[in-house]
Each structure stands twice: as C-alpha cells, then as structure tokens.
Amino acid sequence: MSCPVCTSPTTSQLGPYRSASALMAERHRVQCGACDLVFADPLPSDADWQAYNADYFTSAHGEAHLAPRAVTFRGALGKIRAAFIAQAAADRGLEIKRVLEIGPGFGELASAWINAHPDTSYSAVETDSSVYDRLGSIGVDLVPDMEAMFGEGVDLVLASHVLEHTLDPVGFLSAMARCAKPGGLIFIETPCRDDLYKTGDEPHTLFLDKPAMLEAANRAGLRDPQLSYHGEARQDLITERDRPHALRLMMRALRELRLDQNQGMPSSLTTPERRVIRGFDAHRTSPAPARWIRLTAQTPG
DSSP, rough: OOTTTTTTOOOOEEEOOOSSTTTTTTTTHHHHTTOOOOESSSSHHHHHHHHHHHTTTHHHHHTGGGGGHHHHHHHHHHHHHHHHHHHHHHHHTOOOOOEEEEEEEHHHHHHHHHHHHHOOEEEOOOOGGGGHHHHHHHEEEEESSSSTTTOOOEEEEESSSGGGGGOOOOHHHHHHHHHHHEEEEEEEEEEBBBTTOOOOTTTOOOOOOOOHHHHHHHHHHHHEEEEEEEEEEEHHHHHHTTTTTTHHHHHHHHHHTTTTTTOOOTTOOHHHHHHHHSOOOOEEEESSSSSEEEEEEOOOO
C-alpha cells in the first residue's frame, strides 16, 4: 500500500498492528520511506471506519473516560490547549470570532475556549452521538459534517487528537482549510509516534512525527506551518514502558514534585487540575520528540 500522506510506494513493515477488535486484527504497522509516516496496513474501509467511530468512546475506552480523574485530566488539557491556540492566534495577529472544531468529544477544549472567549460562535462536527447532549449544554452548535461548513469563512478550524484516526490525512486537512476564511488559523494536535511506547495501537490508524505532519500540511496547501513538541520526552516514555508499574508511578510522582511544574500553566486551571496534569509537561514546549505534536498554520490568502 502507498503512503496515505505522500503516496510513496516505498514502505517497510515494523511489526503487527496491535489491535483490540476484530475490525483491526491481522494488520501491520508499516513506515513510509519518504516522509516517515507509520500507518496501519491495510487501512479499514470508509464504511467500516465510520461504523466503528459512531460509538468511539465506548469502543475505544469503555467506561474509563468517565472516571473522575480522567475527566479532570481532560479538563486541564482542554484549558492548556485553548491557551496555546489563543497565543498562536495573537502571535499571527488574528482575531478569532468563529470556531469550528472537528471531533470535540466531551468538549473540554470547547468549554475552555467558550469560557475564556464568551463572544465566540463555536460549531463542531462530531460522529459520536453519545456526547451530543454534553456539547449542546456548553454552547456548541453541532453541524453534520465539514462539507456543511465549506465556504463559511471560519476564523479558526481545529482538531485535537483526530488526525491520527483518519484514513486520508491530506484530504482531512484540505477539508478543514475549505471551512476557514483566507488566512484563517488551522490547529492540529496528535500523539507523536505513540506506537513506540504504547502496548496497543488501536484506535489509531496513523502514527506521526514532524516530517509526516509537515508533508501533510504542505500537500494540503496550508501556509506557514509551525510544528512543536509538547509533554514528556518520548524517550522517557519509551524507557518507562519497560519499567514495573510501581516504578513508573514513582518516577511520575517525582516529576510532579518539581518546583517549576506550575510555571507557564494557564491561570484558569483549578487546584485539582494542576495536581492531575503535573508531571505530563503538557504546557511546555520540548526541543526533542515528546508525547504530543502541535501544528498551527494558515489557509492561503
């Protein structure tokens, strides 16, 4: 199979795709020799993938996403990402009045943005109907798909932890750009090659680092793409993967005790949110590959 980003036919197998469902069984992880993208081979069909994502939170996470600590953690991440996007818009001299989010999930980022910018018009595309009531309660206007927003001239189009679930990343970014006004802001966050430190690959179809992200952004016609790493260093995550669980917890606790851990965190974080997010370095930019990659770019014009 050719690369879903750069279409190069030169790929190499890295190992089996580690699945938890019958749909994703008996596949491999392969790496593109040109842009370094790692992806599931073969990719599922559009129809199968749409059916899978119709109840994503249940199929991927069971009830774990409802645990109080998980809810607090996601709330903290939402505030950190919203602050990062606001700063990126300010650095580019952009005013954000209309926002479209693709795949908001339970809406932690949307809630953080709306609370900080209450005059914003906030729309979203979400395939999982189980979260619709929650999104409506925080002021998100649901639209059926990105096509419904083509030509709408949105100021900011964002997708956090969605791109790695897609089958056509360049097409996905191109569709995001079609929803934005000329010069509008695009924001993407994805895991950074999490196949290197996790024991399971599902439900991700793509495993990205900066070269593949940049290639996808350029092929989608995005302007001035800026890429940055955030969170704990990926090498530390790889090292911790092979340590006993108790030792991993101890190492994280030691990171949480660092005196500078709160520096740079948004002031909107509550004490429980600061406590649960400490040690993940989500608010910091890393010079080396880390847990997450963020992309900001503008549409042509």
